Amino acid sequence: MSSLNPKDYINKKDFAEPLNFKGQELFFEDSSVQKLAEKNGTRLFIISLNQVEKNAKRLLAAFKKYPRFKPCYALAANPLPQVAQTLVNLDFGIEVVNIYELRYVLSELTGVPYIICNGLSKHTIQNQQKESLIQTVMKQQKKESDITLNFNSINEIEYAKKLCEKENTELKVGLALNLASHFQSSEISNGLARFGILTEQLPAAIKLLKNSKLKLAAIQSHIGTQIIQLHKHIKNANILSHYALQIEKELGTTIENINLGGGIAVKYYKTPQNQKNLNPDYTIEQYAQNITEEITKIYQENGANPPIIITETGRWLTANTMILMLRVTETRRTPQNRYEWIITDGSALTDTNDAVWIGQYFEIINATKANQKPTKLYNIAGITCDTNDAFAWPKNNTGPRKLPKTEPGDILTVLDVGAYQLPLRNNFNLLPKAPIYTPKGEPVKESALQFNNQ
Ligand SMILES: Cc1ncc(COP(=O)(O)O)c(C=O)c1O
Structure with missing residues (x-):
């Protein structure tokens, strides 16, 4: 398991756009991830429409030499x-x-x-x-x-x-x-x-x-x-x-x-x-x-x-345009599990359904300690009552994850959740759907038709 610091990969081509570091602090575009969480609370999604545009322009540029190209967006992704x-x-x-x-x-x-x-x-x-x-x-x-x-x-x-x-x-x-x-x-x-x-x-x-x-x-x-x-x-x-x-x-x-x-x-x-x-x-x-x-x-x-x-x-255009921000509610060591559990205020079952459904790996960063070297292996769970509500654990090869020593109150950032995760949300345990914000902290309105298409 790698001990790479997020600083080692963020900003490399094709990795973790639109995240970046300003000094020791993790930013999503021009906003500090930690401050976004403090201002808007957790759990929530942040979306970058700039990144959607960047991806689209890159796709168009990649096909520039072939004039008879017609790109389509697979709406199901997001x-x-x-x-x-x-x-x-x-x-x-x-x-x-x-x-x-x-x-x-x-x-x-x-x-x-x-x-x-x-x-x-x-x-x-x-x-x-x-x-x-x-x-x-x-x-x-x-x-x-x-x-x-x-x-x-x-x-x-x-x-x-x-x-x-x-x-x-x-x-x-x-x-x-x-x-x-x-x-x-x-x-x-x-x-x-x-x-x-x-x-x-x-x-x-x-x-x-x-x-x-x-x-x-x-x-x-x-x-x-x-x-x-x-x-x-x-x-x-x-x-x-x-x-x-x-x-x-x-x-x-x-x-x-x-x-x-x-x-x-x-x-x-x-x-x-x-x-x-x-x-x-x-x-x-x-x-x-x-x-x-x-x-x-x-x-x-x-x-x-x-x-x-x-x-x-669908996926390539949207995956890296969204992050999910969670707060660590507690950590828990058990005799049955090799790695200590991080419990969060989100739910893999509903916020990143593919993590559970198909064992999809989403990178996770401790944003509060983004500049610190990962030193400890953890399993990471959601807050619902289902045992499979895990963002990262060995059962389906999504974990464990190496993070800096993580404590209650820390903000975790789940990357690349812009493709397929929004439409797979559900109300399990009657959890409300996590709201979506722009990087500037403004709410993003969803279409009523999305949920009520008769
Ligand atoms: C027929 C069809 N076209 C396009 C897509 C979009 O695929 P992707 O998100 O991998 O780009 C899908 C989704 O699986 C599909 O079923």
Whole structure:
């Protein structure tokens, strides 16, 4: 276990932006973390919209050499309207996964350049909705909105085909392909198998698309989130390109867009852990360069013009934009546990749900003693009654963590919680949801529709 001081990694590229040190004190942008906690209390989240913008501009710059690039933001990662609107203002489209997210985008955001609809069972009518997502997309396309959907199943294609015939209307669509059969089972999550059209179903899908009013404009494949090896992204791009060219021949049309899904990974581990390399083996610039080169090469070899490349990025754009601040309520040594417990006023179950749910590692700093060398190993817990409410412990490899000697009243800062943690909050033990503030200490308002989307 490393004894690195936060000063040793903060400010390194891709590590712990937007934290910095002023003298001995830990700052989030221009505000002292300790003072923010003293002023606003704990537990709370701080978000940097500047960092959202910085990440977005870096992604755009990484793809600058490829003019036919269309970035999309995967709304599921962080549905705060301020986050999505910041990205829309930089010309990002929005990716949604159901009718609730779509309605949210249509009512909460302005000037969205394009919308991509993914998700399962888009042909069905969800609870209390009047129409299916496919029907909504058709209506929006009639209004000339730049909106499309990617089919996840043959059922969806059959439904949409009938709908187009009934309405005598064309529908611009994409195919979400499931490329699992091209990867080793150890390479991607087997949970992905239920998403997308299996490659063996492609002939049936193409047969349905032929001579129909469905106009195929995109091929998409999402191979999972937090993909830490670049070669998997390259393989995804490679296989998808070959399928796109093959389908183009069979349908006798040009498929304008190749959509690589999400999966760009974040450097959650700031200090070396267990000798394993658990961080991505690439930067965003390397991702962009390798992906665009791979796709360009394949299209050129086939005498075709390179397509528009779409990405649906959620995690990488948002993870480092938020921290969670907790106060240590007590410490506790037990005969059963090897490491002393730090109890906090937060809850891993609700504030960083992934720490419990999938054993996600989030870096944790004692902000009160940020300049001191970590010397002691701790488990770190939340305050709820569930034994699994732990931010860091050996049971799921999230801990123990080396911190300076930590005492009640100290402020702990959990890093990189901007992706997926807000929407996974819950009211377990009737804990109120932790409020969100800007670095200047102003409250950030959440959308009422986020919680009450009928
Ligand atoms: C279809 C699809 N696209 C994009 C994303 C966003 O992925 P990430 O947050 O890894 O960028 C997801 C989320 O897993 C997804 O399911």
